[in-house]
Amino acid sequence: MPTRSFYWQPLARQVRVRGPVVREDAERSAADFLARSAEALVGRQNRPLASLAERDAAVADAAARLARDPELVPAAWTLHTVRAESVEFWQGAEDRNHTRLAYRRSGAGWTKELRWP
Structure with missing residues (x-):
């Protein structure tokens, strides 16, 4: 365990x-994603970052995508719960x-x- x-x-x-640790269903996973900020849509966590300007541009692009489609949830987004x-x-x-x-x-x-x- x-x-x-x-x-x-x-x-x-x-x-x-x-x-x-259990994998949650698609509905709970979607709710988890939609409760997060636009940074979650960028999906580059833990990768090297050249500059804060690069991050800011990527987050702005993700925010614009979410504004156009507020129910957008990446297919690969999965919530795991302890x-x-x-x-x-x-x-x-x-x-x-x-x-x-x-x-x-x-x-x-x-x-x-x-x-x-």
């Missing part, structure tokens, strides 16, 4: 989420008396427990 941890060292905080089965919050302390709270899915709700550091 996939585990994702998010650690913020300056705040001594961590969140760990465990659960399956269906959390457990979530843990960790708060570090200088004296090493850390606080850990764990939540586990229990039927339709969640159970909470305090854990040893």
Whole structure:
């Protein structure tokens, strides 16, 4: 089962989420895309960018396309969701008396427990 941890060292905080990643249906994927900015339509995330002017021109072009067709959703756009089965919050302390709270899915709700550091 996939585990994702998010650690913020300056705040001594961590969140760990465990659960399956599922592909959502076309309707939810479309709703997710339409809730985003025009940058999502550009679709160049994580690629090298020559200049901010290049980005601005691409975003302006995408915004114009969305203005012409407000329901435009790229066919390849897919929403993936982590269906959390457990979530843990960790708060570090200088004296090493850390606080850990764990939540586990229990039927339709969640159970909470305090854990040893």
